[in-house]
Amino acid sequence: MTELIIPAIVSCLVAFFIVFVMTPPLIKFLEKRNMTVKDMNKKEDVMVVRPGGPVLIVGIVASELVLYAFLQMNEILAIIITTSAAFAIGYVDDRKVMGGWFKPVALAIAAIPIITLGAYDSDLAFPLFGIVQIPVLYLALIIFMIPITGNTINSIDVLNGVASGFMVIASFSLSICLFIVQNYEIAIVSLPLGFVSLAFYKYHKLPSKIFPGDSGALTLGAMYGTIAIAGGVEIIAAVALLPAVINSFLFLASVKKIVEHRQIKGKPVDHTDDFKLRATSDKSAPITLVRLILAGDPLSEKQVGYEIFKLAIFSGILAIITAFLMRVSL
Amino acid sequence: MKSGLYGFLFAMWILLLLGGGIMVTVLGPFTIQQFGEFNWMIASGIKVLIALVLVVIWILILLKLKNWIFRTEIKF
Numbered sequence: 001m002t003e004l005i006i007p008a009i010v011s012c013l014v015a016f017f018i019v020f021v022m023t024p025p026l027i028k029f030l031e032k033r034n035m036t037v038k039d040m041n042k043k044e045d046v047m048v049v050r051p052g053g054p055v056l057i058v059g060i061v062a063s064e065l066v067l068y069a070f071l072q073m074n075e076i077l078a079i080i081i082t083t084s085a086a087f088a089i090g091y092v093d094d095r096k097v098m099g100g101w102f103k104p105v106a107l108a109i110a111a112i113p114i115i116t117l118g119a120y121d122s123d124l125a126f127p128l129f130g131i132v133q134i135p136v137l138y139l140a141l142i143i144f145m146i147p148i149t150g151n152t153i154n155s156i157d158v159l160n161g162v163a164s165g166f167m168v169i170a171s172f173s174l175s176i177c178l179f180i181v182q183n184y185e186i187a188i189v190s191l192p193l194g195f196v197s198l199a200f201y202k203y204h205k206l207p208s209k210i211f212p213g214d215s216g217a218l219t220l221g222a223m224y225g226t227i228a229i230a231g232g233v234e235i236i237a238a239v240a241l242l243p244a245v246i247n248s249f250l251f252l253a254s255v256k257k258i259v260e261h262r263q264i265k266g267k268p269v270d271h272t273d274d275f276k277l278r279a280t281s282d283k284s285a286p287i288t289l290v291r292l293i294l295a296g297d298p299l300s301e302k303q304v305g306y307e308i309f310k311l312a313i314f315s316g317i318l319a320i321i322t323a324f325l326m327r328v329s330l
Numbered sequence: 331m332k333s334g335l336y337g338f339l340f341a342m343w344i345l346l347l348l349g350g351g352i353m354v355t356v357l358g359p360f361t362i363q364q365f366g367e368f369n370w371m372i373a374s375g376i377k378v379l380i381a382l383v384l385v386v387i388w389i390l391i392l393l394k395l396k397n398w399i400f401r402t403e404i405k406f
Binding site: 128129235239314 | 334335336338339340350351353354355357358371375377378381389392396400
């Protein structure tokens with residue numbers, strides 16, 4: 001355990017400072033190239049640059065390479081390759097609008113290195129009840145998990161700072177859980193995810209100076225999913241991600257098919273005169289987490305963001321309880 | 331609405347724990363002996379089928395729960 005302290009500190013510093021230092025130049029670079037989109041939740045015509053994915057992937061790959069130099073684990077290689085592939089998929093989608101099925105299918109292919117590098121254990125661990133051996137089913141789970149976590153984080157990237165802030169809470173909760181279940185090496189490997197998200201949040205929080213784009217959201221989501229598989233904490237990871245899972249679940253349950261958000265005609269949320277967010281009564285619009293949060297009263301963008309963070313903290317606590325329950329057997 | 335969301339999150343968590351219990355107690359010990367070298371393949375296929383049925387049941391329960399928890403708030 002003590003021999004992991006130095007790699008942990010070095011990799012976390014690398015992860016945080018690469019994103020923290022490189023993001024302002026990336027913002028300038030994207031501004032020069034006019035790679036901006038309108039921030040739909042601002043009264044004025046505010047243009048924000050995107051994508052922030054490139055700094056996130058550089059921070060993640062650099063910090064994981066530092067860890068690989070110390071630990072030489074196949075799990076780290078799987079994280080680097082799968083996360084890089086997810087970034088590439090997201091970047092393609094950032095530059096060129098792809099169909100609704102592109103990302104799930106491409107992300108499923110991106111999960112293959114986890115299998116080929118053997119960075120998984122086919123025993124699925126459940127709290128209270130123990131483990132179940134499902135070797136064939138588990139391979140399917142790996143293939144499904146990366147598209148689910150990637151698209152789940154992407155789907156919650158709807159307001160300033162929400163995707164990165166949510167990821168800070170979920171990933172640090174997952175790291176704490178990995179320490180609780182005594183999987184120290186993967187716990188250390190998971191820490192850079194929280195630190196790159198934290199550094200990016202500085203620029204993504206309200207008012208955003210940069211958006212992560214699909215490349216950023218898929219990078220964060222795919223890395224989270226790979227850590228969950230490599231660490232054997234799939235159920236705990238799902239619990240920590242529940243608010244985002246609810247968002248995807250509500251969306252799919254109301255739309256009843258896999259489509260891109262931009263293909264949806266009905267608007268789930270609009271604005272009041274003072275530009276607060278308000279749930280619409282449009283029956284053709286999808287039900288989303290933000291729409292449910294706003295079902296009572298209109299709220300400012302900042303207030304909705306904080307409500308999502310509170311839900312994330314609640315899920316993080318449930319995940320930590322779940323991790324403790326892993327050590328209890330009925 | 332906000333308390334409803336926390337209730338829905340908590341219900342999802344309980345369903346995950348219960349689903350895990352069913353997976354371990356039903357799928358875990360499930361084996362087939364009559365098909366020689368194909369035993370593991372057929373057993374895996376049946377496990378996949380049971381798991382898919384469990385996922386469908388899980389989603390249906392969640393849909394019912396969603397409608398019940400948010401019945402007063404959702405007017406859209």
